Amino acid sequence: GLRQRQLLKEWVCFTILLAADYWFVRVGLFLSVIVRRNVLPQIWPPFFGQLPSLYMEAFYPVFFDFVIPSIFIGFIAHARLYTRRLPFSQNAEYMLKACIYSTLVIILVLFLLADTMDKSRLLIFLFGPIIFCTLCVGRWITKSFLLKMNLWQRDVLMVGAGQTAEQLLNCFERDPFLGYRVIGALEDNPDTSPIRNRTRILGRFSDIGTVLSQSRVRWVIIAAPGLSRQALVTLTRAIHPYAAQLTIVPDLFGIPQAHIEIDNLFYERSVLLHIRNNLAGWQNRVLKRILDLVCVLLLLPLLLPLMMVIAIAIRLDSSGPAIFVSERVGRGKRLFPCLKFRTMHQNSEQLLQDYLDQNQEAAEEWNCYAKLKGDDPRVTRVGKCLRRWSLDELPQIVNVLVGTMSLVGPRPYLPSETKRIGADLETILISRPGITGYWQVNGRSERTFQERIEMDVWYIYNWSPWFDFMIMIRTIKVVARCKGAY
Known part of the structure; x- marks a missing residue:
């Protein structure tokens, strides 16, 4: 059925991303060796000695084909980059962290093998930045392919069609790599919805069970932060039997978001949000x-x-x-x-005052923006x-x-x-x-x-x-x- 096909798409995407990451790590390793062996010695021969052409050849099949790619893929998987849907810039941030941790582990492994194999310290440090670049390019290519093949798109139902839903819709359209495709929305006040001309309004909040059973959508986003607690609980209970994942957009606008950590007080049925002030440390x-x-x-x-x-x-x-x-x-x-x-000019203050006194529109613009967008006589x-x-x-x-x-x-x-x-x-x-x-x-x-x-x-x-x-x-x-x- 439809749900089985959706699960199959998820597994296909996971497999393709995993295979692509493996090969782009290999490309990064190859480029690292090329840069170390052929490029850097040409730039500064006295400082960058020649790398033997048979460098690590005895360990090449195991180390380059399996160990290093496995370390990188392990940290990428730990960051949940095979299942999470993030903006490209945020995806790159987690990828950078994975590359840093992978490089440190590789250094540790090579240190433990010090008596077994020769090492080029510079080559090892080239692994991280070059593989990071190839992985980012690889992710862009792979997700573009998945989008073109209609595999990366995930159909979602939006509960709420107000300003919050409009912001999410704008975000999904601006960053297609998120892969969210809104098939419709539920709204109790459809006539005032800012997205009524951009997506279908499928009913009211109370129709959630019927809509989910008929559409078989497995992902739901509640984008109505103004809902009361009881209304939110009622909606959640109605959605839970049908949805594989429910996403709730809370009323946290204006609150720091980048460094929120969540702890669950399971028996008290409460959640603690820890907001870290990074610049305080x-x-x-x-x-x-x-x-x-x-x-x-x-x-x-x-x-x-x-x-x-x-x-x-x-x-x-x-x-x-x-x-x-x-x-x-x-x-x-x-x-x-x-x-x-x-x-x-030297007498800019006097020039500004004279200009504002003679131009009311410019004076209003100055009061609003503290700048003049048009011709500034100063x-x-x-x-x-x-x-x-x-x-x-x-x-x-x-x-x-x-x-x-x-x-x-x-x-x-x-x-x-x-x-x-x-x-x-x-x-x-x-x-x-x-x-x-x-x-x-x-x-x-x-x-x-x-x-x-x-x-x-x-x-x-x-x-x-x-x-x-x-x-x-x-x-x-x-x-x-x-x-x-x-």
Whole structure:
């Protein structure tokens, strides 16, 4: 029947993903050997010695064909990446952790075999990053194939058709790798549903048993966080006999979500949600600082020539210094000098006031966004170009070096803006301000002042090294498109 076919699809997907991971680990191993043997010795011969062509040949069949792939696949399976449906970025985060743990285990295994086999330490450390890249590419290729073959899609029924259901539907459409296909929804107020034109409304909440028995859908999502406890219990009892999995979207909007841990108090029939504040621990703050310094020191040789050219262009374009120093509020409410390339004329405050006095629409825009989206009389010709590509922020790498800023963090706010921030100020100032941040890659200047505050708070609540990495990657994409730059 239908349920047997759905189970068969699940097993086919599991088998194909497992086989693909095995072969892409093998590809990663092959590329690691190629890089170590043929590429690195050409780049720096005195430092990277030649790797023997028959390196590990005696152990190749067992070690390369079975042991290493098994270790990687074991950690991938432990992260439940063969059964969980995650956004691609989150899938990559768990894949990275699996690769790190696998590399550590391989190092341990080789250490125990020290008297048995020769080792290239550099080759071993190449395994992790190269296999991580091949696995991510492999997952993208494999899931694209499964989607094309109509195997990865999972039919789900949505209980609730309000704003929460609309957000989920948007998410499923934006990230097809999740594989959720909404076949319909139940809603007690279908006439006001924002998704009534995007999916079928199959009935009311009370029709859940009939709809599930007729459609034979095995996965149900309750996306109605406003339901009373009794209504939720009633729905759960009605769904349980029919569904293989029930997903509930709780009313936790605005609450930190990235680091929630769940404990069940089984006999009390209660659940404890532990919300960890990652930036409260000194270890994570030290880790963030180390990552900042490493990235800046690597980028500095590339950026210094560009910064010198920009400084000369600014001096030739308008009178005044190339660097603009503005006092901003840093971590712990400490004020610090924030550096930027000057993009405005010297008398910018007077120019702004005169412009706002003469233009009511611009004054309203300034009050809402604290920026002018259109023609800004304060900005110089070179300044427009710098702002378009966000190059005016480059001097802030000096702030990162001295420890007053971070590469990624909340916006560096002016002292005059602290009153507008209100109760969220204490949360935002847990972290150093960042050159880029969550709101900069989600609309930039198109966001209102209040929306920026909410996004900065969301960043603090859900910080992780991977979150910082994804923001930096998205920053490159946003800057290249010049989207939201004013």
